Amino acid sequence: MSIIVDESTRVVVQGITGREGRFHAASMLQYGTNIVAGVTPGKGGEEVEGVPVCDTVADAVARYAANTSILFVPARFARSAVMEAIDAGLRTIVVIAEGVPHKDAIECTAGAKARGDTIIIGPNCPGVISPSRKTKVGIMPNHIFRPGGVGIVSRSGSLTYEIAWHTSRAGLGQSTCVGIGGDAIIGLDFVGALKLFRDDAETRSVVLIGEIGGNAEEAAAAYIAETEYPKPVVVYVAGRMAPPGKRMGHAGAIVMGEAGTAKSKIDAFTAAGVPVAERPSQIVGLLKV
Amino acid sequence: MKLLEFEAKAILREYGLRVSPGRVATTPEEAELIAREIGRPVVLKAQIPVAGRGKAGGILFASGPAEAAEMAARLIGSTIKESLVSQLLVEEALEIESEYYLSVTVDRVVKRYAVLASTAGGVDIEQVALVSPERLARYWTDPASGFGEEKAREMLGQFDLSDDIAGELASVLATLFSAAMDKDAELVELNPLVRTASAEFVAADARMIVDDNALFRHEEFAGRSLTREDETSLESEARKQSLAYVDLPGDTGVVGNGAGLVMATVDLVHHFGGSPANFLDIGGGGDVDITRRGLLLVLSKPEVKGVVVNIFGGITRCDLVAQAVVEARREAAVVKPIAVSMMGTNEAEGKRMLDEAGVMNFPTMEEAVQGILKAQAGL
Numbered sequence: 001m002s003i004i005v006d007e008s009t010r011v012v013v014q015g016i017t018g019r020e021g022r023f024h025a026a027s028m029l030q031y032g033t034n035i036v037a038g039v040t041p042g043k044g045g046e047e048v049e050g051v052p053v054c055d056t057v058a059d060a061v062a063r064y065a066a067n068t069s070i071l072f073v074p075a076r077f078a079r080s081a082v083m084e085a086i087d088a089g090l091r092t093i094v095v096i097a098e099g100v101p102h103k104d105a106i107e108c109t110a111g112a113k114a115r116g117d118t119i120i121i122g123p124n125c126p127g128v129i130s131p132s133r134k135t136k137v138g139i140m141p142n143h144i145f146r147p148g149g150v151g152i153v154s155r156s157g158s159l160t161y162e163i164a165w166h167t168s169r170a171g172l173g174q175s176t177c178v179g180i181g182g183d184a185i186i187g188l189d190f191v192g193a194l195k196l197f198r199d200d201a202e203t204r205s206v207v208l209i210g211e212i213g214g215n216a217e218e219a220a221a222a223y224i225a226e227t228e229y230p231k232p233v234v235v236y237v238a239g240r241m242a243p244p245g246k247r248m249g250h251a252g253a254i255v256m257g258e259a260g261t262a263k264s265k266i267d268a269f270t271a272a273g274v275p276v277a278e279r280p281s282q283i284v285g286l287l288k289v
Numbered sequence: 290m291k292l293l294e295f296e297a298k299a300i301l302r303e304y305g306l307r308v309s310p311g312r313v314a315t316t317p318e319e320a321e322l323i324a325r326e327i328g329r330p331v332v333l334k335a336q337i338p339v340a341g342r343g344k345a346g347g348i349l350f351a352s353g354p355a356e357a358a359e360m361a362a363r364l365i366g367s368t369i370k371e372s373l374v375s376q377l378l379v380e381e382a383l384e385i386e387s388e389y390y391l392s393v394t395v396d397r398v399v400k401r402y403a404v405l406a407s408t409a410g411g412v413d414i415e416q417v418a419l420v421s422p423e424r425l426a427r428y429w430t431d432p433a434s435g436f437g438e439e440k441a442r443e444m445l446g447q448f449d450l451s452d453d454i455a456g457e458l459a460s461v462l463a464t465l466f467s468a469a470m471d472k473d474a475e476l477v478e479l480n481p482l483v484r485t486a487s488a489e490f491v492a493a494d495a496r497m498i499v500d501d502n503a504l505f506r507h508e509e510f511a512g513r514s515l516t517r518e519d520e521t522s523l524e525s526e527a528r529k530q531s532l533a534y535v536d537l538p539g540d541t542g543v544v545g546n547g548a549g550l551v552m553a554t555v556d557l558v559h560h561f562g563g564s565p566a567n568f569l570d571i572g573g574g575g576d577v578d579i580t581r582r583g584l585l586l587v588l589s590k591p592e593v594k595g596v597v598v599n600i601f602g603g604i605t606r607c608d609l610v611a612q613a614v615v616e617a618r619r620e621a622a623v624v625k626p627i628a629v630s631m632m633g634t635n636e637a638e639g640k641r642m643l644d645e646a647g648v649m650n651f652p653t654m655e656e657a658v659q660g661i662l663k664a665q666a667g668l
Contacts, residue, residue: 076505101503102395102475107432109400114433141602141633156549162601162654165632182548184397184475211549214397238552241537241559242568245339245519249533249548249570251502252397258415262556279560280553281655 002130002176003151003196003203004092004119004188005068005137012057012066012090013038014073014081016048020096021072024139025049028070031142032134036064057088068092070127070137075099078123082108086115094137095122095181099251105185112187120187124251126157126179132202138179140164148173149202150287153193154209155182155216155250159238163209163280170284175202182250184213190220198230205232205287212239213253213260221268234286236277237265290499290514291338295378297477297497304468306461308492311380320361323379324354330382333360337372338519340496341413345369350382372518383493388481390414390425391462393469395476401429402469404436404462408448410481411493423447436466457490458482473503523567523590532569532583539564541661542587542596542625544580546571546605550654554599557658563665566593580613581620588621595665599654600631607631607639615646626664630657 011028015021016038026049029035035051037060044055052064060066069085071078075097085093086108093112100123112118121128127138132147144161146168154160157179164177175197180188190208197203210217217237224233240262242248244255255261266276277283292300298308310327313336314320324331335347342348347369351357357379367374388410396403407425409417417425428444430436441459450458461482469477476498483493499507504514517525527534533548537555541563545551551570558565567590571583580600587596600610610631618627629643629650643650649664651657 075502099502101473101506102500103432103470103473103503106395106400106402110432154549156547156552158545158547158601159549159553161547162550162553165601184395185400209549211552216398219398236553238549238556240556241565242552242555243535243537246535247533248535248552248568253548253552279557279655281653 001200001202002133003193003200004121004128004176004178005130005135006133007034007135009034009068009092009135009137010064010066011035011137012060012064012069013051014057014069014071014085016040016051016053016072017043017046018072022048024072025051027142028136031136033136036060036066057084057090061088061090066090068094068137070094070096072096075123079104079107082120083111086111086118091117092119092121092137094125094127095120096125096127096139097122098124100124100183102185105183109185109187121178122181122183122186124183125181125186126160128176128178130176131174140177140179144168145177146173149175149204151175151197151200151203151206152177152209153190153197153206154179155211155252156209156238159209159280163207163236163283166281166284167207167287172284172287175200182211182252184252190216191223194220194223194229194233203231205234207283207287208233208235210235210237210265211250211253212242212248212255212262213250215260217265218268221272221274224274225272232287233274234277234283235269235274236280236283237262290501290504290510290517291519292497292499293336293338293376293518294334294495295336295376296513297495298492300472300497301468301492301495304464306464306492307490308495309380309383311378314361314377314379315365315375317358317361317365320377320379321354321358324351324357327379327381331357332380332382333357333364334378334380335364335369335374336376336378337369337374339370339372342369347374383483383491384486385483386486386488387484389458389484390417390480391458391465391482392476392478392480393465393474394478396429399429401431402466404428404430404441404444404466406445406458406462410483414480430466436463438463454484461490472497473500473507474498475500523586527569527586530582530586532571532579532586534586535568537565537567539566540592540594541665542566542590542593543599544569544571544583544587544596545599546602550599550601554597554654554658557655558597558662561659561662563658563662566590577609577613580610581617584614584617584627585621588617588623588625593625595626595628595661597657597661598627598629598631599657600633602633605633606635607633608635608642611639611642614648615642618646618648626661628657628661628664630654
């Protein structure tokens with residue numbers, strides 16, 4: 001098993017004819033992802049990397065049974081593209097774009113929730129990869145992942161790569177890595193990902209990579225404590241040195257007054273009995289304990 | 290983007306909200322003139338983009354024009370909470386009968402806009418939430434159905450308010466919500482909204498933060514977004530170059546790709562006994578020109594004694610990163626040590642280029658951080 005994406009995943013790439021869409025479609029295909037269609041309005045009938053292009057997501061669903069979408073659409077157009085994917089009934093929608101307005105992200109997450117079973121990953125994320133299923137719906141570099149038992153959930157892309165690479169080199173490997181995104185408003189959150197990993201037989205332990213801003217980490221710590229989470233969880237939190245009021249690259253990485261500090265998050269995990277790595281390189285050691 | 294109080298009030302006034310009568314002064318003479326026009330006691334408020342300026346001495350009361358001039362002279366040019374005061378809002382001092390707190394904000398956990406109202410206005414709302422939660426009402430809006438006076442009345446039902454007051458507050462809340470939606474605000478806050486002795490509702494203070502990601506659809510802020518009062522000069526320079534940069538008080542520069550990785554590198558500098566001078570995320574692409582410009586920017590900071598560059602990417606080409614580092618080092622006005630950790634395509638070639646140019650490079654970020662700290666210490 002794995003979470004979110006596996007062999008049953010049939011991907012439609014929204015924005016496949018653009019530079020980014022084309023590049024990452026090729027990389028996903030190379031990894032083994034089953035891309036069944038692309039969508040670019042007005043370009044239906046073309047082909048990209050051997051993948052047929054449709055005019056609409058609904059068309060990609062009707063003709064190629066797509067069930068998962070990844071969007072390479074500029075941030076300002078993300079809202080309408082996501083809403084189109086929700087309306088077409090897709091089960092998972094991965095939004096890579098950085099810079100989606102809050103209002104649009106709120107509309108998308110509310111739209112997915114109203115639909116009931118649609119999962120939005122992102123915005124501002126690297127996507128999701130399940131190495132043993134040879135399925136990547138994202139933009140991460142293929143060669144750093146190995147099949148294994150560690151589930152990784154993270155608000156940061158590059159830090160996920162760094163830590164996934166540590167686990168790969170240590171021979172642990174990953175069940176699924178999901179980058180949930182660096183924005184303030186995101187679809188799948190830490191608690192949502194922890195619930196999915198809990199029910200996944202392949203996942204033996206979970207690495208949670210948090211950062212400053214908001215209180216999703218505190219919510220995750222409370223969830224782990226309250227449910228007596230059945231699998232080991234190891235945490236790293238970035239941004240201990242972040243000054244208040246400054247956005248640290250990610251739109252969501254901002255300390256407001258006393259809220260959202262690394263200390264608050266680390267304290268919450270420590271109180272929940274979850275080990276917190278001081279440095280990324282310590283994670284492997286904590287997993288092996 | 291944080292708007293200043295007078296800017297937020299100007300927007301809310303367009304929506305028909307009553308705000309305290311007054312204008313902006315940049316000199317004691319102007320403050321005196323405005324106070325004379327008002328003809329009553331006035332309040333002088335430093336226009337700086339930080340909360341809590343009252344406690345920090347940024348709000349002063351004056352009984353008349355002469356005192357207003359005197360206090361303006363004291364405030365203008367002073368520094369409050371690290372912000373230089375250049376503008377004052379001079380307003381009529383209100384005769385307060387009661388104070389309320391009203392706001393619309395983005396709730397990250399619920400993933401909705403939250404509308405908040407409290408009968409304990411004029412104080413820190415976080416404290417109200419902790420100490421007397423019964424005095425705080427919340428409503429999470431559904432994007433499909435919005436938020437109007439009817440819902441506002443419903444949420445205010447938890448307070449024991451007269452019909453008149455509840456009606457007025459509901460109308461202000463509905464207006465605030467419209468303004469927040471129209472302007473893509475992540476926060477609109479009136480604290481306090483004052484009910485005056487003559488039973489009028491007046492916004493005595495207003496804050497507004499506009500979502501940076503939504504600025505593309507707000508022409509009205511096009512000029513405004515170029516200057517940010519809460520930025521240092523290097524931060525402004527970086528933003529103009531589309532670099533995510535934050536100044537920190539130390540002497541070790543940090544450059545990397547990806548916000549989380551750079552934050553982690555900054556934390557490592559501190560962990561190993563150093564003091565980070567900045568945060569700079571050059572983005573996932575690892576473009577040569579951006580890397581070079583970013584590194585030059587950090588090297589140009591006088592406090593910086595050395596820089597650690599941490600690039601992790603599969604797509605990023607290490608030979609191009611190496612080229613950017615070598616070029617920046619050559620172009621920099623002052624020679625400072627640089628330590629690089631990088632991973633990605635053409636790693637061996639990149640390493641060879643760095644070795645040839647005499648730039649320290651390490652297989653891991655932790656070694657690179659320790660390397661630069663040693664070099665800075667002259668070891």
